Structures are given as structure tokens and as C-alpha cells.
Amino acid sequence: MCKGRCQREFAYGQAGSMLKYFQDKISENPSFHYALQLDVEEHITNVFWVDAKMIIDYAHFGDVVTFDTTFGKNKEYRHFGVFVGFNQYREITIFGAALLFDETCASFTWLFKAFLSAQNGKQPRAIFTDQDTAMGNAIKEVFTEAWLCTHHIMQNVVKHLCNKKNDEDEESHVLTDFSACMYSIEDKIAFEEAFNIMRSKVDNKRVSWLDSIYKFEEKWAECYMRDIFTLGMRSTQLSESFNSDLKTHLKSYFYIIRFLKHFERGVQGKRNKELDEEFEARKKLPRIRMRTPMLVQASKLYTPQIFKAFQAEYKRSMAACTRALDENNTYAISIVRSNGDLSSEQECIVVGDPLEQTTSCNCEQFTRTGVLCGHALKVLDLMNIKLLPNHYILKCWTREARIVAELTGMSVQDL
Template sequence: MLRFTKRDLYNYVHSQRIAQLNDGDAAAAISYLEGKVNADMMTVARYTKTTGDQLGSLFWADGQMMADYQLFGDVLAFDATYRSNKYKKPLVVFSGSNHHKQTAIFGFALLQDEEVRTYRWMLLNMLDVMESKKPSVVVTDGDKAMRAAIADVLPSARHRKAVYANFDVAEFEEYWRTAVKSLGLMENSWVKSTYELRQSWATAYLRGTFCTSYKTTSRCEGINAFVKGFLKSTNSLLELVQSLDRVVKDYRNNELTGLDKIELFAAKLYTRAVFKEVRKQIKGVGSLLFLGKDSISTTSVYKFSSVGNRSRVRKVLYDPSEPKIECDCMMWNSEGIPCCHIFCVMKYEGLGEIPPGLILRRWCKDAKEWTASSTCDSLGHTSRLLRYGALCSSMSVVAKLASDDAADFFLARDALTSLARRLQLRRGNTVAQDERVREQDVVRDPAVTRTKGAPKRGREMGSSTNAVPGGKRRCCTSCGLPSHTKRTCMSQRETSQAGYPEGTSATIGDPSSGEPSGNRSGRSCSEVCLMIWVIFDM
């Protein structure tokens, strides 16, 4: 029986949440982000405070986000989403497209409001953290404050809202004038303002601009919808930051590992069944958390933990001068394939192939191909095989010609026998000695093995031909004597005849002949009549 109620459980969870916020929600969130520096030295968090020392805006990004931005930050997309925390602060997700055309997250921002100065602070800090690399294309929605901030901070970037009207410039202008005139919207203010922004949404003016397949803000909206699956409108700031960490890990788990060269190398090296197992380990790199790297002389010690079990830390030793990478999970020692921790080290070290010390030949496609050993001369062995094949071809021709005629057969046989003797003398007659040894080596039938358990009674082990069965003899169940049964017992027959009329017999057949009573073949008519009379008289 449980000694607590459902309300007690809710109260306990609430007390644990409050215990994490001793110094306040904002202070706990900032402390959490600053604490991530221990695992990732590149993690950055920047924030502002209001006049009442309250949290204003907050921007943060980790080392992997910065690295992704340096590679794929030429096209930047961001949009604001709402109802993500109990303070109703807008959440901005910076994203782009990686080399697999998958979504890559570059950073997050919580805004104090949606004014131009707030967006300007956000973009300036984002550029400062990303080493002042400016995107060439920025994809956003049609927010005026956002457009003004982009024009101020990123004047050289092409602002793109969405793509409509797939025409050339002349066709677009003609189509626009015709549509506006036919609908009578020449003086409409919204139509005029939209036309003034045509260079940010019409394909006619955006053709030739590299945008990594970004045509609308639908990918941003998809990210926002995915993020809301991890968030609640009642989340504190600490819970918001922790939930966004799970969002990033989920995206990175879905992202391809980036070990394309190693995966291609493994596909060419291993058999299909083994490559499936190796590929699982390569995909497992996405679920690992990098905890740090230590150096001992020329050896690097990497530390990893998994998303599902952070308490278990795996250590990997890597020495560039050694052909092997060692991990304390011992998977390579037990299964002969590198583990995900070793593949993660290969990724950090920029290795394009699996080191030779980690390749077990028995799992390779060429495992059955003949390889010369250190004690065998490869050239001599190949020459021997060639000579053997040539002689076999010549002997097959001799056998075919000599088998057609008896005289040719005897001629070929005598010649081959003479040639074999000459070759035996040249080699010390070892072939003849081997044949004599085989003739003298007589193999007899094995003895019967004494198996476990007691032997069957009445049988002598090892002498099945002379064994005499000594089991129980069959006896009569009426008198107890052997050599007959109850059906042929004389004492039983005498007892049963006492109840029949005089001159009749209880047996139809001849008792002295030993014929059983059930045998009715060959009986006379008188015997049959007598049997019927006895039955009716009874």
C-alpha cells in the first residue's frame, strides 16, 4: 500500500523545482549556461539587465553551433516564437542548412521585447560570437522591426521573406500592373508597400542568389513547431534552457554523423553483415557528449558520455604515432570492430580512414584471398602452381590419346611408371616410402566404448555375439509355471470342463495337437453343430 497520495507527489516535484531556483529563475538559468563551459569551453552566454536588475534579453550558443555557423552560416534563417515560457518572452532560433540539407541550429535568443533596438542587440552579439562572419542571405518573416535591424546591422546581406511569382522581371512587372489594375487596387496602401518590398519576395529579383533551397520561412516555422513539443507556457527560464538542450541533441542525433569518408572506407573494406554493425557505431557518434581532452606526453585522452547515461564516462587513448586507438569499453577487443567512442575520436582528429591497427582481417571482404606467410616464398609458390597446371594439361592429353588403343595404353603406362621411378630416385624415393607406410598402416574397427550409466541387465559389455539373454521367463498367470500361458494351461482347462455335460468337451480343437481354440479353420460340420448345441444349452 502506498503511503503517499498523488498530491504529495506533485508537492515533492514542485519542491525540487523550487530548490533549483534558490537565487532566482534568471540566475539559475545563467548559472546553468555558464556551467556548460566545463564541458564545452566555447559555450557563450550574453544577457542584458533592465533598470530594476531584471533579466532583459539573453543570447547563447555552444561550440558546435559556432563551428556549424562558420561552415554553413552563409544563409541564416530566424524567426520568433511565443508561449515558450511563463514570462512570455519571445524565443528566437537561429538556423541554417548543413551539407546534408538538414537543419543546423546556430544559437538561441530570449528577447525582452520586439523593438528595433532589441533585434539590433541580438544581431550584434550574434556576429560578435560568430567571429564577425556575416551571412549573404537572411530569411525572415515580414516583421518591420526585424527588417530595420537587419538593414542596420547586415546591410550587405540579401533580406529574403518568401518566394512567389516565378516570372522574369519584365513578366512580373507586367503581371503586377495588370492584376492591380483589374482589381482596382492602385491606391491601396498595403499593395503599394508590398510592391516596394518586391526584391525580397519575388523570384524575378532573387533568381541567381544562393539560398540553399530556402524559399519561404516554412523551415523556421517547422523548427518552432518542433521546439514547442519540448516546451510549455509555464516553463521557468531554467527549464526552458534545459529543454532547448534536448532539442539540439535531438537534431544532432538525426543529423548524419559527418564521418562520410570513414563510412565509405568501411563500406569498401568490410563485408555487408559486418558493415551493418560498423555503421551502427558510426551513427552512435551523434549521441555522445564530449566532456574534455587531456594530453599526456604524445597521447591524447578523450572523455565521452552518452545522452542516455551521463554518469558513465568512457576514456579513449589516441597516439598519432601508434596505429591503434584504445577505448576502455573494450568493444574492439571483444567484437573486432571499432566502437562509437573510437569513431568520435577519428572525427575530432580528422581521420579519413580506419587505422590499420583497428582492422581485423577476418571481417574484411578479402579474408579468403590467399596471402603468403612469412615462412613461404610467394614467388616460388606461384611458380609451383604454374608448373603443376602445365603438367596436368599435358597428362590429360596423354591419357586421352593412350586410352583409345590397348597398345598405346601399355606404352603410356610403362613410360609413366619409368618416369615416376626416375623422379622418385631424384627426390630420395620419398613417395614410395610414403606408399609403403600407408599400406602397413592398417586401421581396425574401434572397441565398444563404455558409456555412462548402468549397462543393460543380461548383456556383457563388448561381447554382443556371445551374449545370452537372461531376463525374466514368461510364466502362466494361472498356475505360475513357465513354458505356457493361461490360454493353454491344462489346469485351467480341467477346471472349466467340470461344468459341461458328459461326453462334451470345452475345447473345440484337439488339445493334444496344441492348436489354439481360436483357430476355426478346417473344422468339421459335427464340431460346429456341437459348439452351437453347447452354447444354447448353457
């Protein structure tokens, strides 16, 4: 950097330069928003900011949010945190960012309240964070629904349950058992039994850690999260992925203005990628494997990424075996695996209503992700419903997600 440029950036000092940067952003667009927290000596301790695009994106796609502070500190010893989510292409979109002096409950509480204030008080339907105690306490105070990051939990499982002195087979079994409790076991009674069996296999020290994580079982176990709207998200890896991308732009020794400008460049890179995705989506329709009325309809409505997921479920529905349980459109549905041995996945119960054109599957996939499961699609077909009913087309997954919201003046999740 040339000397003249450096002098221009820091003529006001670090705090003054940052404030000027924010004021210049407000001059460019009055919707830019920032908040500062001061200590008793009126020094800036914590900083939060959002630009106009972040506010709009949150209004459209802020149903599910992740927040993480894993990125390293900058030269001023501030922790960098970012709020992110999915857009209609399942690409990362940024909802806000912060620099924190410390990671105390008070700092996180201030930050989360500042975030909601900037977003017109709109609560996310779910927010994912790590197991940090201070953050967890602040989350409970500010947000309605919060869940623990499964990725961080598994990292802690390795840290607390695995020991180099233990037999490798024993460690492998512990990891497998815990992973099953978190991801695979769908029945609460079965979960309790499996957890107790796992607990009986480890020593007192590891039992203590298992008991501590068990207190929050409803925040990470599959059996408690089956009906939670998560858009398929279960961890803060979106935030971590963005932080990882920023490492090409941000260095720990950057001064504050350079930090902000390089962050801005990283955000713009994500937005450029979204524009590229939109251009490609409008240029051509995705490949359709079977030209059925429902798949043709879905290919025109969904973004390519979501259509790919929907088409996979449609293909699964073609391999479904059905067993009528009564005369009121209640079926047991089992899908034959694609490994060639004619074995089936776990049977699911689906209740259909041909008049309302609805299906209710106990796998709860649509509730969680907004994409119908193969079981439900099979029952729609059995009821001779050949087009996807409108109430199963989640607007945030469609090509026109932003356009629909802007024309109606409503957020995507309100439609």
C-alpha cells in the same frame, strides 16, 4: 518534478538560476557563449546564447540563415527566437537562440549584433526573416544581405487581398497572379507588367497593400533573386519547423531553466539525426540509375540527399534539346517535359568554355543552390567533359564537408 529538484533549480531565483546554468555550460566547454541585455533598472530583458557546436556549425554552414520568432512565449513572457540553416544533408542545424522581452527594433538590433559577435563577426551571405517592420529595420542595420520569407508573404497575401465578400474565382486569380510574380516570372519587365495588371484588378484598399509590398520587390520576387546564393531556401520555414518540433519539449508555462534544458534536448535530437544520416551515408552509396562516370563520381562525393537532386538534373539533361547559337559554345537548351506530350520547358541560354571547363546558364540554378542545372550538364557533355569539374562541387554539399573544413582550418564557404 519532485520538490527537491524544483528547489535546486530555483534556489538562485529565475535570473540567478539562468546565469548559473550558463556558467555551468561554460565550465563544461569554454566556447559556450551567452549575452545579456539589461534595462535601466539592471533587470535582464534579452538573452542570447550559443554552444560550441552551434559556433562550429555556423562556421561550416552559415552561408544562409533563417531567423524566426513564431514560437509562443514562455512563462516569463519572453519571445523565443532561433537562428537555423542547412547542414550537408539538408537537415536543420541550429546556429543560436534567444529569449526576448519584446520585438522592438532595439531588441532585434541588440540580438543580431550579439549573434555576429559570437560568430566572430562572420556575416551570412543571406538571411531570411518575416515582414516584421521592427525586425526589418534591425536587419538592415546589422546584416549585409537580407531577404523576405515568401511563406509569410503568401500568408499576408491571403490576409490582405482575399475577402469573404469577394467572388471566390476573383480571389483565386489574385492569389495565382501574386504567386506567379513571386515564384515564376523571371524577367523584370514581365514582372512589372504582371504586377501592374494585378494591381488594376483590385480595389483601393488592396492596391494600398500591394504598393507597400512592392517597395520591397527585390527582396522576394524571383526575377530579383535569380543570382542570389540561397541553397534553395526562400522562407523561414526551417525555423518554424524546428519550433514546431520543439513543441513536444517546450510548454508555455515552463520556467526558464526547464525551458533551457528542454530546448537543449530538442537541439540534441537534431544532432542525433545528423549522426544517423552520416552513419547511413558512410554505410552505403546511393542508388545510381545510370552508371556514367559523372554520376559515379557524384555518388561518392555528395551526400545522398544532394546526390538525389544532382541525379535528377542529370536525368533532365538527357531529355535536353540543343541548338547551337554560334561557334563559341553558346547553346539554346530546352528540356522536354516528362508528361509524354513532347512539350518543352522554357529555353535557356548556356555559354561553355571547354578550356576552363565552365558553363554559364541564365537560369542561375548553380548560383542559387550549388547544384548544376540540367542545361549546364548538357553543355558539359557536348564539350566532352565527362567528370564534374572541381569548381562545381560545393564543399558544403559533400560527405566530407566537416572533415575538409576542420583539416584546412577554413569554413566550408571559404573553400
